[in-house]
Amino acid sequence: xxxxxxxxxxxxxxxxxxxxxxxxxxxxxxxxxxxxxxxxxxxxxxxxxxxxxxxxxxxxxxxxxxxxxxxxxxxxxxxxxxxxxxxxxxxxxxxxxxxxxxxxxxxxxxxxxxxxxxxxxxxxxxxxxxxxxxxxxxxxxxxxxxxxxxxxxxxxxxxxxxxxxxxxxxxxxxxxxxxxxxxxxxxxxxxxxxxxxxxxxxxxxxxxxxxxxxxxxxxxxxxxxxxxxxxxxxxxxxxxxxxxxxxxxxxxxxxxxxxxxxxxxxxxxxxxxxxxxxxxxxxxxxxxxxxxxxxxxxxxxxxxxxxxxxxxxxxxxxxxxxxxxxxxxxxxxxxxxxxxxxxxxxxxxxxxxxxxxxxxxxxxxxxxxxxxxxxxxxxxxxxxxxxxxxxxxxxxxxxxxxxxxxxxxxxxxxxxxxxxxxxxxxxxxxxxxxxxxxxxxxxxxxxxxxxxxxxxxxxxxxxxxxxxxxxxxxxxxxxxxxxxxxxxxxxxxxxxxxxxxxxxxxxxxxxxxxxxxxxxxxxxxxxxxxxxxxxxxxxxxxxxxxxxxxxxxxxxxxxxxxxxxxxxxxxxxxxxxxxxxxxxxxxxxxxxxxxxxxxxxxxxxxxxxxxxxxxxxxxxxxxxxxxxxxxxxxxxxxxxxxxxxxxxxxxxxxxxxxxxxxxxxxxxxxxxxxxxxxxxx
Amino acid sequence: xxxxxxxxxxxxxxxxxxxxxxxxxxxxxxxxxxxxxxxxxxxxxxxxxxxxxxxxxxxxxxxxxxxxxxxxxxxxxxxxxxxxxxxxxxxxxxxxxxxxxxxxxxxxxxxxxxxxxxxxxxxxxxxxxxxxxxxxxxxxxxxxxxxxxxxxxxxxxxxxxxxxxxxxxxxxxxxxxxxxxxxxxxxxxxxxxxxxxxxxxxxxxxxxxxxxxxxxxxxxxxxxxxxxxxxxxxxxxxxxxxxxxxxxxxxxxxxxxxxxxxxxxxxxxxxxxxxxxxxxxxxxxxxxxxxxxxxxxxxxxxx
Numbered sequence: 001x002x003x004x005x006x007x008x009x010x011x012x013x014x015x016x017x018x019x020x021x022x023x024x025x026x027x028x029x030x031x032x033x034x035x036x037x038x039x040x041x042x043x044x045x046x047x048x049x050x051x052x053x054x055x056x057x058x059x060x061x062x063x064x065x066x067x068x069x070x071x072x073x074x075x076x077x078x079x080x081x082x083x084x085x086x087x088x089x090x091x092x093x094x095x096x097x098x099x100x101x102x103x104x105x106x107x108x109x110x111x112x113x114x115x116x117x118x119x120x121x122x123x124x125x126x127x128x129x130x131x132x133x134x135x136x137x138x139x140x141x142x143x144x145x146x147x148x149x150x151x152x153x154x155x156x157x158x159x160x161x162x163x164x165x166x167x168x169x170x171x172x173x174x175x176x177x178x179x180x181x182x183x184x185x186x187x188x189x190x191x192x193x194x195x196x197x198x199x200x201x202x203x204x205x206x207x208x209x210x211x212x213x214x215x216x217x218x219x220x221x222x223x224x225x226x227x228x229x230x231x232x233x234x235x236x237x238x239x240x241x242x243x244x245x246x247x248x249x250x251x252x253x254x255x256x257x258x259x260x261x262x263x264x265x266x267x268x269x270x271x272x273x274x275x276x277x278x279x280x281x282x283x284x285x286x287x288x289x290x291x292x293x294x295x296x297x298x299x300x301x302x303x304x305x306x307x308x309x310x311x312x313x314x315x316x317x318x319x320x321x322x323x324x325x326x327x328x329x330x331x332x333x334x335x336x337x338x339x340x341x342x343x344x345x346x347x348x349x350x351x352x353x354x355x356x357x358x359x360x361x362x363x364x365x366x367x368x369x370x371x372x373x374x375x376x377x378x379x380x381x382x383x384x385x386x387x388x389x390x391x392x393x394x395x396x397x398x399x400x401x402x403x404x405x406x407x408x409x410x411x412x413x414x415x416x417x418x419x420x421x422x423x424x425x426x427x428x429x430x431x432x433x434x435x436x437x438x439x440x441x442x443x444x445x446x447x448x449x450x451x452x453x454x455x456x457x458x459x460x461x462x463x464x465x466x467x468x469x470x471x472x473x474x475x476x477x478x479x480x481x482x483x484x485x486x487x488x489x490x491x492x493x494x495x496x497x498x499x500x501x502x503x504x505x506x507x508x509x510x511x512x513x514x515x516x517x518x519x520x521x522x523x524x525x526x527x528x529x530x531x532x533x534x535x536x537x538x539x540x541x542x543x544x545x546x547x548x549x550x551x552x553x554x555x556x557x558x559x560x561x562x563x564x565x566x567x568x569x570x571x572x573x574x575x576x577x578x579x580x581x582x583x584x585x586x587x588x589x590x591x592x593x594x595x596x597x598x599x600x601x602x603x604x605x606x607x608x609x610x611x612x613x614x615x616x617x618x619x620x621x622x623x624x625x626x627x628x629x630x631x632x633x634x635x636x637x638x639x640x641x642x643x644x645x646x647x648x649x650x651x652x653x654x655x656x657x658x659x660x661x662x663x664x665x666x667x668x669x670x671x672x673x674x675x676x677x678x679x680x681x
Numbered sequence: 682x683x684x685x686x687x688x689x690x691x692x693x694x695x696x697x698x699x700x701x702x703x704x705x706x707x708x709x710x711x712x713x714x715x716x717x718x719x720x721x722x723x724x725x726x727x728x729x730x731x732x733x734x735x736x737x738x739x740x741x742x743x744x745x746x747x748x749x750x751x752x753x754x755x756x757x758x759x760x761x762x763x764x765x766x767x768x769x770x771x772x773x774x775x776x777x778x779x780x781x782x783x784x785x786x787x788x789x790x791x792x793x794x795x796x797x798x799x800x801x802x803x804x805x806x807x808x809x810x811x812x813x814x815x816x817x818x819x820x821x822x823x824x825x826x827x828x829x830x831x832x833x834x835x836x837x838x839x840x841x842x843x844x845x846x847x848x849x850x851x852x853x854x855x856x857x858x859x860x861x862x863x864x865x866x867x868x869x870x871x872x873x874x875x876x877x878x879x880x881x882x883x884x885x886x887x888x889x890x891x892x893x894x895x896x897x898x899x900x901x902x903x904x905x906x907x908x909x910x911x912x913x914x915x916x917x918x919x920x921x922x923x924x925x926x927x928x929x930x931x932x933x934x935x936x937x938x939x940x941x942x943x944x945x946x947x948x949x950x951x952x953x954x955x956x957x958x959x960x961x962x963x964x965x966x967x968x969x970x971x972x973x974x975x976x977x978x979x980x981x982x983x984x
Contacts, residue, residue: 402884424884432886445877449899462885508881 011038011078012214013045013062013182018075020054020061020238022287028071029288031057033238033295035075039214039231041181046217046229046246048261050527052284054238055218059184062216063100064092080181097127101175105187107167111159117143117170118155124177142173146203149614163615165196169203176211183213189224193389194554195612198598201228202609220527222265223600226250231320234258237285237295244321250602254315254323256300259334264532266561267603269584272383272539273344277532277561278337283497294326301334302327344543346564347380350417351515351548352401352435357411359400359572368620370396371407371572378516381546385563385580387553387595391616393572394552398518401550402437403427415515433463433512440521442501446493452479452504453489456511463512475511482507482537499530503537510541518550523558535562556599560584565653568592571627572619574647578654587666589656590634597673608672626659634660634668717981726973729966736784744778748936758953770945770956780963782936787967790851790930791916797855798862798916799909805859806866807893807901811874821867824860832857833922840928847930854919858912865908869901903982910975914968921964938963 018035021028031054039045047055060066062077064084077084080099087095104110111120121142125135143151146169159167168188175183185204189197205228208215219225225232225246232249234242234257242255253259263278270277282299285291294300297307304326312326325331359371370393378384386394399405401413403424412419420431439445446455456475461467466474479489482503493501502522509517519538523531539562541547553559559566560580567577568589576589583592594610613631617623623630629640639659647655650662658665717723736743745766746752751773752765761768767776805824809817827835836853843849873879874897882892923929924939931937938960945956 399880404880404883424886425888427886429886432884437881437884439877439881441877445881447878447896447900450896459885462887512885 012041012043012080013039013216014076014078015058015062016076016078018058018061018077019073020057020066021071021073022067023069023071024288027288028073029286030073031238031287032061033291035235035238035240037233037240037243039182039216041214042208042212043231044208044215044217044229046219046225046232047235047240048219048222048225048232049235050261050284050529051220052287053235055235056186057238058235059102059186059216059218062182062184063096063102065096065102098178099180100182100184101178101180102184102186103168103171103175103188105190107164107171107191108159110171111167113159115158116155117157117159117162121155121170121174121177124174128178138177139173142177143170145176145207146170146173148173163196164192165199165615168192168196168200172200172203172207176207179211180213182216183211184216184218186218187220188217190219190221194556195389195595195598197224198600198609199611201600202611204228221600222250222261222528222602226602227600234261237289237291238287239295239324241296241325242323244317248318248321252317252321254317254321254328254331255296255325256302256331256334257296258323259331260299261528262602263334263337264529265602266535266557270561271580272535272562273340275339276337276536276539278529279533279536280529294324302330340539340543344381345546346382347546349380350377351380351415353377353412353414353417354397354401355412355414357397357400357413358408359396359405360408366620368618369572369622370619371400372622374411374572374574376550376567376574376577378548378550380515381542381548382565383542383549383551383563385551385553385559385566386569387556387559387566387592388569389554389595389616391571391619392569393619394569395520396572397569398437398520398550398552401518402435403432429463429465434515436463436509436512436514436517438502438505438509438517438519438522441525442498442505443493445505446501446508448493451490451492452484452496455504456489456507459508459511463514478507478511479504481541482510497530498526499533502526502530502534506534506537506541510545510547513545514547516548516550518552520552521554522551524553524555531558538562556596568595571617571622573627573657575628575657576655578650578656582651582654586669587650587656587662588669589628589658590632590660590665591628593669593673594631594633610673626657633673634665636660713981717977720977720980722973723977723981726970726977729970730974733784733788733963733967733970736781737788738785740778740782740785743781744775746775746778748774748778748782749934750774758948758956761955767959768955770941771948771953776941776956776959779936779941780938780959783938783941783960783963784967786847786929786931786935786937787917787920787964790847790854790920791913794851794854794858794916794920795909795913797852798858798912799905801855802859802862802908803866803905805863806868807870807898809863810867810870811889811893811897813871817867821864824863827857828860828864832919836919836923837926837928840923845928845930850920850923850928850930854916857919858916862905862908862912865904866901869904870897873897873900907975907979907982910971910978914971914975917964917968917971 016036018032019030020032021030035058037045047058049055061072072085082095084095118139121139122135125138126132130138139155140151143154148154148166148169154162162170189200192200201224217225217228229246231244232246233240234249234255236257242249242258249258250262253262260278260280264280266277280299285298293310294307294312297303300307306326312324314322314324315328316322317328354374354376357371357374358369361368361370374397376384388394396405400407403422406422414420415431415434421427424432453475456479457472460475461471476489484500484503484507488496488500493504496504523534526534535558538549542549551559551562563580565577565579566583568575568591570591576592594612597608597610610633617627617630625641625643626645629635632640636659645657645659647657648662649655656662751757752769752775755765755769755773757769757771757773759765759769765775765777767780770776805820809820835857839853840849879892879896882896921939924937925943927943929937929940941960942957949957
């Protein structure tokens, strides 16, 4: 294997031909199959790939931070000129304390819940030799550095009193304590809301220039990599298959895998009515599978006999941009996803309506109005995208519609005009059949002691009233429609991959031929390629059986692709609802504007982020006047904080809950937003 | 986990483009069994329990003399030796044969009591954990109240009140062990009820009884099994203690480990230790054997 084009002597992190395996049931199984790359000081390098491709393993191996069954089988790792693979355990400890830091995916698990923040941050300074007094002082400075409001107060708090975004800032502050040579960020924003994610990414970007460390960023979100990194390595099955600057790789991909990944996400405002998303056929090879030639050959649309006979060479595409492929010149031949030929019809009759529904949770500490006067309707074959930060009431609305929560007196949920019983147990079979749900996490949504056959048969018999062989026959038929094969029917959920599990969950929701399916972030736990397959399936089902969807998501790209209309929720209220294409032209509610601006783009579009200050208010104490006025960048003092704005119809079917007249809003939104406020310290 | 190479081949061979090569259920079971059969604690536990179960089923196979009559030609308090392996007690009865015959009563009573406790405890735990609310509050407080009183004290009071017969003793111990099992099962049910498959079942209008019995219960069976094995050890211990205190549910001359310890321990100071130590060891080994098995089963299920 040849060295990558970057010179080793200037690199802060230099990995060469790294081979690593996990011992599983007595046999070493290869995970990394010769990984080589360099990260210079002050540079951010991104690693991208599907889950299981070895990107996190690479990061952990770089710090020799491996479980007891992890074996480094070959290659070198050098950080700042020191060989990590040759270190004794004492040297390694000293190295990790002083020269390398890591930020993990879930900040809640990265901090000790019983120690005050101050104690934990100070400890990271004590480890590198500061006295207790100095450490306290430095901890305070460290929190200021990551722009935490009220650092004194935060130092005295416990982790559970901070939000996820704040905690991730604290974790970053601790990681920077030692002024590391190497900073590893492992999916640092995956568990966070898009708005919080944007803030954390802003912080990292700002600190990047300041600290001069080599940054290794692991992410499966291509947009995050594009906006954060200088260079990127595309990983597949334990090998880097393409490397280059983010512009080169994302704008001019040269490996079929990179092309596949990029085609599987909805880009450039693509819609379900235009074409399908590309879904890479097949699955990632298992760890330990022998892959003697090209690692991607089994799933590659360009594969020839040569590909399965010879190891592909490294082909330079431009300066510092290379691909590991036999046929980089045929890259244009990678087929585009199918165009959608059948028309997509949205009916006019309202199938399910939500009319003035409120939901108040009565807790010991007081009433919590989680939903306030929500009005929404679904036409046949329509997709309504529901967006908003966590805590805005999206899932509560879904569960109220399905009769898990009982709405307050006064509101009604109607099926073709007739009100349904509020609790699912009181609903008639017809009402239950009409509305079903697909959950975010298929692991939790499927009973792990049931087989797929039993899960589906039970749903069919419960929802359609069929029994015995009839029910089972229909269950099998539905499974086939979801592209599940017969052998999957007798498996239990733990034997299936994430995408297959979600197919089973979708099949269950479709068991009774529902009118409306509520999908609560059904693809957020899945890889982009699997997400593409699931979104294609949902769109196809909609074309065929004209089901309506309530699609809850925080991924604006997905909503734009799939939704006919979008509703935006904030603190239990609908702030805006309108047709998708209209919403992307404006005018839009200032909250929607902020949400849209927070999404990191894969296409390298100019960023004009509108920061959302602070946290989403608790529904327990909603702000007076307009609930959004505390965080609104277009707030009108004296009006917004006193009077609740009415829902104003801007155009047919497009309503905004805002005091600013729509035409003024449109003018305002034509000019890029400039933040004139003093930055928060 | 230890597995042979052939096994890995089958796992790999079964993977195709779509199914993930996570070991199949059969495979997992097989690997768990293999792990279990190789664990030293399981092997030792099985040997110990095996011996006592054999004694309980066919004591005639193992005994050497009539446990209730003095051994002819041997004086009382003979130390362990060739004729009487474990010596004779103060009435000249063979200690070994008494210990062998003493297994049956305890091996009937302890599992019976545990089954009663497991049945009601699981039922209570499932219902309180699923429905929660004020019924759960009240039941949980009552269970905690029972748990806060030393079990043996309560057992003495109850057995004294209703008479020291075997059914009463079994019922008492069964009753006293309900809270501990109920609490464990309740905690497992609470966690299970948070999962979305339960919500999904509610959304398709399943009755609560179905959700509890058919959806949740299969997922907490492992917890119940482990809890039952642990309780079995405690039940043996409690039974022996009650017998020691004279609440044995049989005649005073019947072979019974706890009773034998009680009747002979005063002689230990006179260096006649064998009629006390051997039945005491029998109690100890049975409890240890059950615990060894419980631990290794727990470990195998978790692996």
